[in-house]
Amino acid sequence: MLTPAIAELWEQDGTGGSVRQRLYRVLRLAIIRMQFAPGQALSEKEISDAFAVSRQPVREAFIRLSEAGLVEVKPQRGTYVVGISQKSVLEARFVREAIEVAVSISAAEQGVSPRVLDELRDLIERQLRCAHGGQYDQFFILDEAFHRVLSLGAGHETAWRVTEEVKAQLDRVRYLSVPDTTPLEKLVQQHADIVDAIERQDVEQARQAMYVHQREILISLPQMVQRFSSIFEDADH
Amino acid sequence: MLTPAIAELWEQDGTGGSVRQRLYRVLRLAIIRMQFAPGQALSEKEISDAFAVSRQPVREAFIRLSEAGLVEVKPQRGTYVVGISQKSVLEARFVREAIEVAVSISAAEQGVSPRVLDELRDLIERQLRCAHGGQYDQFFILDEAFHRVLSLGAGHETAWRVTEEVKAQLDRVRYLSVPDTTPLEKLVQQHADIVDAIERQDVEQARQAMYVHQREILISLPQMVQRFSSIFEDADH
DNA sequence: CTGATATGACTTGTATGGTAGCCATACTAG
């Protein structure tokens, strides 16, 4: 079933790149934003009809989504949106923490250009405005931008690519809880702490600040599992 | 061009899974083992003819390879084996170190089952025999198994999936230098140090041991760049 | 001889037809 919200994603997505890439972006967003329920069956034909394209690019987008751990392709049976489980969230969080803490350390050790620092400060400022205004969607976008700019600014493009990949699992959970159980102001402050430490090239503080930031979800996760026990696969049995 | 060595890979690869998965495994190995030279042009048609399959699964394997950073697909132009650059190796190494050090710490903190410890010890023993016998190919297989068993044994499946992905870049370099500039015995000893620390649940030692192990390639890389300057993209200009 | 242009042989991207396998349902034998 194609909801209006998904159709809107398809329209809004600039025709950048091939149909396959466009489909991947749209379907990925749709899954993260819970437009497709966990466990829901998709199908090449259904999606291709809905977007008026052929089955082949849909198929390729499905394969890509399955590699990102967002759907599961069962040969000769169907393609299903994977369920959210506490385990999958914890595993993704573990990998993300490992990488981003290392990035933070690296950035503090080697230093980052003033250009990047300015960009980070600017993002933090805009995040603060979103926090005060309660603009959660916009905050998420700025949050992702912050981590991207930090990783790329430290010269770790591959690290960002991997982070982006595992982040999808976490974003899906975060999208469940809007407003988040963690106040946005607290997250913004953590961002500021990270940038401060990096600017001072205080390696230990940079490590610590990112470590604390990455463990924030561990605090809120148990509450979410309880509150959305119907969504989490491994909660109620 | 299809060398006999590649055809052998195709034959040997058990018919596990779909044609696409089989093609991916074979082409991945072929690239890592330098059966396809960096920069070499592949083509969907060429490969599909060589393996007597249609273009479609080849195309899907190409897409997968491009996501692993082993080939680059240029629309309407061609598909090329990506070159080896010092930068790409360093970036992959950075990510791998971050993840595997975190895994080692986690394993020491939480402990691993005796079953896993036995398996690791067994692998180390077999690695030692390979080291003495100079069986480099077999050692590489056992080395990969070691890191896989450790990651999975610590309950970090996603971490291993990511490690496996970035490892391809490093394996390609390592395959250049057989015998490696680092004595195999030294690597085996490092494996033993890691397992010892984990068994004692000595977190700091487990971190340190894995850290040292992961930085080994940093020592040998400069020599390799110099020795194989014609292979490395960013070496001679 | 030089330079612009058409052409043709490539490439990947997309569309569509056909195949094999899974599964629920209906049906049939006991």
Place this chain on the structure above:
DNA sequence: CTAGTATGGCTACCATACAAGTCATATCAG
């Protein structure tokens, strides 16, 4: 009524046909 089986509709997978872009080469005008 029950257990086994046939069947029809679905799926993803693979093969093939077509479309569209790129680039080297040949051709032709100046």
